[in-house]
Amino acid sequence: MIRVEDLTVSLGGTDVLDGVSMAVDDGEFVGLVGPNGAGKTTLLRCLSGVLSPDDGVVTVDGDAVGSLGARESSRRIAVVPQDTQLAFDFSVRDVVAMGRTPHRGRFDRATSEDRDVVDRAMDRTEVMRFADKAITAVSGGERQRVVLARALAQEAPVLLLDEPTASLDVNHQIRTLDLVADLVEDGRTAVAAIHDLSLAARYCDRLVLLADGGVVAAGPPERVLERATVADAFDADAAVVDDPVTGTPAVTPLSAPAWSLDAHVHVVGTGAQAGRVVTTLAAAGATVTAGPVPDGDAVATAATGVEASVVTVPAFQGVDEATARTVADLAGPAACAVAAGIVPAAALSALPDAMPTYAIRDATLPDAVHAGDRIGLDDLPTIVADGVRGNAAANDDAIRPIAFRDDTATTDRRGASDPQTTDD
């Protein structure tokens, strides 16, 4: 077990870590996450004992790491640093074999067991293919895997990794983290600084979020990666959704649009395009509500990701009166609604009667709704500032009136049809 108590580190006159405490149980995979300069590397260096803290203590299985000799420390802790300086023309195999040093006497020759361990480490990290190449002649990503192989050959129960996937292609990112997860399943303990929050959430049992030299949050990924926590720590707006492929939190930073909107907007429509409207409005600062949408629709996922309220209905079921009332309550206070993505008639008809509704360009509206002058999302600030145009005078038999920026267009809208005939 690794214990960090009240760690304080000052570098160049600045407090880099300030009172950091954390614990890592045997057989756990803990991810260190946090913005650039948060102190992740510094913490890892304290864990491995290469850096002595100004205050506080790090223990591994009860022993202070600072008190362990180099050999004992290397038997307990293997390190995969962020930048490895390997300037000499050692072969890849030689570099991996260096991992056996703590297990051998100074002048002992490699045993067949040493050679087996080195081969296995090279196999698992897929570096055997270039085993005889000079380490100076392999790519950055290949070298990163060689350094991981060296750490595996060390056979230490604790593995510390600083950005182990930083220069790896997507395939090797996953393979590397799969490998670390396998090692952890076999009983090793891993602590890794990982920038990619979604990857960290996918692989780590727990995350420790560092910012400004302190622990801001620690716990299971879904608890640490709450939207507000991520926003505070990284100073970035992000959507946090349950990744439908991995079932773990996925964090997608949002680009803030060039405009902002201080208003409540209700989004009606389904599909990825409407989902993007939800996240864009949220990133612009609007209060966003949405629905009704089928459970599991991209809009439901996007709305949850930006903590917007959304009314969902079971897939393949229509919108019943109770749902329509819920939608009316939710959308009621909105300045306006926007119809985006694929817009089922039943969803439109669930909006409050007087709700001015604007169709976004590219929205697929029900046949019965004639949308003339559609808007871009970036038109909304002007529309809201001008006072949203109502449209109560619209044609009675429209499924619901849709307002347009050009008021004359409102006279030419006819609706038709029975909402039941439209799929939703």
Ligand SMILES: Nc1ncnc2c1ncn2[C@@H]1O[C@H](COP(=O)(O)OP(=O)(O)OP(=O)(O)O)[C@@H](O)[C@H]1O
């Ligand atoms: N030798 C040093 N002298 C002075 N300041 C240092 C030194 N090493 C690191 N720092 C500072 O300590 C802070 C933490 O650095 P650290 O490398 O631990 O952060 P990090 O979280 O790993 O960052 P990144 O995500 O960018 O790798 C940074 O502000 C850095 O500039």
